[in-house]
Amino acid sequence: MQLRIKLGREARGALAKDRTSGDAVSQTMTRYIIRRLLWGVLLLIVVAALLFLMFRYLPTADPAKLRAGRLQSPQIIAEIRHTYGLDKSLPAQFWLYMKNLFLHFNLGYSYYSNAPVKELLFNRLPATLSLVFGGAIVWVITGLSVGIISARRAGSRLDRASMSSALVLVSAPEYWLGLIVLYLFAADIGRVHIFPGAGSYVGLTYDPVKWFESLILPWLVVAAGSAAIYARLIRGSLIETMGEDYIRTARAKGLPERTVVLRHGVRAAINPVVTVLGVDIGVLLGSSVLVETVFNIPGIGRLNYIAITHADFPIVQGTVLFAALVIIVANIIVDIAYAYLDPRVRYS
C-alpha cells in the first residue's frame, strides 16, 4: 500500500515535469515504467507465496523437527514450534512470513546454524557477483565479436569452425568443462601449471591481483556456453539485418564497410541480444551453484550446495526467492531499455 502511494507520487511528479517540458514521449514512458514496476511487485508477492507453500508442503519432514536436529525431545520441539510461530494457523504463519519478508527483508533462519539467511546471503554475495559479472563481460565481448566476424564471413571455414565449436560449448555441461580445465591448467594439479586452481578465491578488497587470477578459469567456464549462444544469436540477427534496404543505402552513399557494419548493422542486430542479456544474468545467478561447486568459490551457490546436504530449507528457499527478485528486476530493466530502443513497446 505504502509503496503504491509512493509510486503514485513519483509518477505525478514525473508527469508534472513532463507537462512543463511538453514531452509526450517521456509521459508514455513514465506510464510504462510504472505499470512495469507494479507488475514486478505483484509478481514478487506471488512468487514469495508460492515458495512459502512449496517449502511448507513438499518436504515430508516436520520443520520443527528439522530445526531441532539431534535434540529431538518433545519439549524442545514444542519450544521451537512456539518461537517460530509454527503452532499458529497457516494463514497466520503466512502473514508473519510475508510481513517479515517485505518489511525487514527477513528470509528466515538457517535450520543448521540458526544464522539469519539474509546475512548468510549477503556475506556470500560478493563472490557470486564477481563470478557472474566478470563472466558476463567475457561472454558478451567474445560472443559479440565471434558472432560479428562469423556473420561477415558467413559460410567461410572460419565461420563454420567457430559455429561448430559454439555448438559443442552450448552442449557441454559447465561443471564438466570446469573439471576439464582444472585437470589441464590448474596450478596445483593440472598437466600444465598456469592458473590458480579450485579453492584459490580471495576477496577483491583483500587482494585484487589474486582475486583476478583466481577467477580467470571460472569466468571462462561460466562464459563458454553463454558466449556460444550469443555468438549464434548475433550472427543470425546480423546476417538478416545486412540484407535490409537501409544497409544498401548506407553502402551506396559511400560509407566505409566498417561503419556500415558497426553503426548501421550491429546497432539494429543487437536488439535480440539486449532482451536476453538481463534475463541471462539473473539465470546465471541461479546456476552459478554448479561452477562455484567445482571451483570451490564461497558464493551463494556453494552456500546452497552445503545447505542441501543438511536439508537446510530456509537457505534454499531464501536463495530461490532472492534469485527470483534479481530475475524480476533484470526483466524490468531490460523491458525499460527495450521500450527506449523500440517505441512500439510503450503503447502495447
Place this chain on the structure above:
Amino acid sequence: MSVGAAEVVPAGELTFLEPVGEIAARSPLQLFWRRFRRDRVAIVSLAFVIFLAIVALAAPLIVKLLGLPGPYTQNLNLTDEFGSPLGPSAAHPFGVDQLGHDVMSRVIYGTRVSLEVGIIGTAIATTIGVVLGTVAGYYRGWVDTALSRTVDVVLSIPILLLGLGIGAACAVRGCLGGAVSPGTSTIIFLISLATWTYIYRLTRGLVLSLREREFVEASRALGASDARIMFREIVPNLVAPVIVYATLQIPLNILLEASLSFLGVGVRPPTASWGQMIAAATPIFNTAWWYMVFPGAALLLTVLAFNLLGDGLRDALNPRTAR
C-alpha cells in the same frame, strides 16, 4: 529438384506418358523427408539418437555382449594399494571407479536415465504447454491473462534452484504424499512443472494468429464446437514448430537432470546417471581422469546430437531459415 517428367519428354511422345500414372502431389511429410535427407549432419545426429535409444533399451544385453560386469558389480581388486581405481584396460575400456564398478557399464546404463528424463519429461511438458497455449490463444480474454501471468510467475523462478529445492525436499521420502518418489520421477515432476511455459508461449502466439484464418471461420460456420476447432483444426498446424521446439528442449532437460544429479539431489546411487558419476569423480579427477571424462563425453555427445537434430528439423520444416 525435378519438376516432373513431362518437361524432358519431346512434345510428340506426350500421349504415351498419360497412362503411366498420374502425377501425385508430394505430401508435406515427403517434402520434409526430401529436405531432411540431404542434411548430412542432421542424418548423422538422427542415427546417433536412434543408437542411443537402442543402447538404453538393450543396456543389459549390450553390457553382456561386451563382456562387461554389470553396473552394480563392485570389485575392490580393481583398485590399487592406495584405493585408487585402475584406468582403462582391455577388460574395462573406460576404467573403473573407487568401488571397482566398471565405468563403461555404468555409462551404458546412464543412457537410460538421460533419455527417460529427456523424452518423458519433454513429452509431458509439451502436452501441457500445447493444450494450455491453444486454450489461451483461442479464447483470449481472462483465460489468456490468467495463464500468461502464471507463466510469468513460473519463469521468474530459476529452474535449477527450484530443482535444488524440490530435489532436496523430495530426496528422502518423496513428496506430495508419495505421488512423487525420489529420483527420476522427481526430476520429471520438476520438468513438467517448469518447462511447459516455453511451449505455452510458442503455441499461444501461433494460435492467436491461426484463429483469425479462413479455415477456422469456415469450420465455425459449419457448426464445429470450440474443442473441435481447437484440437482438430488448429493444433495440426502447430505440429512442425512444436516438434522443433520440443526436440531442442530435450537436451536442456537432459542437462538439467545431469546438473541436479551432479549436485546430489537428482538420481541417487546406485542407479547410474552421468551427472552423478561426474560428481563422484570430482574428488579424484586428477588421478582417475577416465571416471570424469567418459560420462561427461557421453553427456556432451547426447546433448549435441539432440541440438543438431533440432537444428536439422527446423531447417527441413521451415525452408525460409535455410542457410
